Amino acid sequence: MSARQPLTIEEVDRVIEMAWEDRTPFEAIEMQFGLKEKDVIALMRAEMKSSSFRMWRRRVSGRHTKHQATSRADRFRAACHR
Template structure:
């Protein structure tokens, strides 16, 4: 697995908790797939927070861009300031 600094890990966790941010957007930004994201979340969250996140992920059908309605084409608010260049 790639090495990430604390700022990147913090942003990945934040993106993973966001309802609008797809797993595909996280993959494009950081080059990690869903299984790698799960490992990062498990390592950096408490057990209860990780379980809550997994439960939330299972109930969200918008986490994969291919499952989203055709009108949703972005992963974040246009005014969001935490974009990685």
Template structure:
């Protein structure tokens, strides 16, 4: 799949966010987990990819089936606060 620079940037941002589930990325951009891993491998530096993989493997909040139902938002309630 080809993405413009804005979409590429947003996918990378969503992949790094702790509370954005992988399923949300799949729903919005059509990338399942294995495709997202390949996407990240191809679009971030080797060091960043290694840190990302280590950080997100098994992270409960990144998988809808594993996360606590009480986690209703994909971001901190103050993250997008208007100033």
């Protein structure tokens, strides 16, 4: 198994954007970028001001929508697509 190349600036920006979005689960970030939740937390800590990081951590801690297993995947689908 080969090691993943470091993220580009654009990829780091996208991971941060996805991490801030309430409806994007950590599993989606892992699938797209290969970063587990702990890796996303480390990236956010490294890339953000400490006050912004603390605010983000308060937002996502315990938030059901950030974890696919506890989130209803069909909550935003139109009734005709269920």
